[in-house]
Amino acid sequence: MSSGVPSYKNHRYPVEVIAHCVGLYVRFPLSYREVEELMLERGVVVSYETIRRWCGKFGQTYADALRRRRPRPGGTWHLDEVFIKIQGVQKYLWRAVDQDGHVLDILVQNRRDKAAARRFFRRLMKTTGQVPRVVVTDKLRSYGAAHREVMPSVEHRSHMGLNNRAENSHQPTRQRERAMKGFRTVGGAQRFLSAFTGISPHFRPHRHLMTAGRHRFEMMIRFTLWDRITGAAGLPATA
Structure with a gap:
């Protein structure tokens, strides 16, 4: 073996x-x-x-x-967050992809405030083992606050129209969420989506x-x- x-x-x-x-x-x-x-x-x-x-x-x-x-992630990271319902309670799925559309990581969290953004930034750098050259996000203020604290030397571009790559990356997850009729627990959602985003793109x-x-x-x-x-x-x- x-x-x-x-x-x-x-x-x-x-x-x-x-x-x-x-x-x-x-x-x-x-x-x-x-x-x-x-x-x-x-x-x-x-x-x-x-x-x-x-x-x-x-x-x-x-x-x-x-x-x-997979190849090392590119220097431009696109971040986005969408809400998901777990047992009727709204949670947030945070996602990061590079400029080639490769999913870097996902994280299910209860909030989308500064602490949640900071946690996701730190997790991303630990997971990838590198710091990006550019971070692209939407206008959510939590990104800017966390960026200034965690990676102040990294260029931050905040614009709704620039982040389509991350937003489009949510589509397969949304399709699977509908097929599964939602997730039962936060831990279950995190475990499944982490495996799903690692395996599904391989066959796409x-x-x-x-x-x-x-x-x-x-x-x-x-x-x-x-x-x-x-x-x-x-x-x-x-x-």
Whole structure:
């Protein structure tokens, strides 16, 4: 087993089945029961509860492995926050992407005040291990106050029209939120969205910029990498 591949010790299902179930659930707007049915159609009997445990155990590990293989973030970071409802209570999903649209990190918080913005700035620098050259945000005053305190030497551009890249990055999350009929807990939302934003973009190349042949070739590369980071490539069938 290559370094970085998660351990599947004491799991009676093949690695390929575990990785495929996690991939189906994160990539597509499916419920655990729907993934169970798709696997049954292929002759694999596995309960939706088992699939749920696999997603909780391996989803973040797979997402982290994919993030480590991405290029270093660009020097321009776009930040934005949107509200999400959790058990009927309004919370805020903070998101940062670089100039190429790669998601740097997400954080679910109760507020969108200065303390929340400061916490997200510090988390971003810790996660990426670097300081940006430019930070682009909307007109929320919390960004400016936190920026002056945490990264005063970084250029801050605050304008509604400049932040479309971050705002557009929320769309897949919104689609999944509707399919899941909302989130039940803050911790559950954070865990799922952290894995989702790490895995889902891997299977979403810029299709509109590619020919059909190029898109198929790119997807085959990404499928191969998925097998590599999950351990499905080159491992025994009964890990």
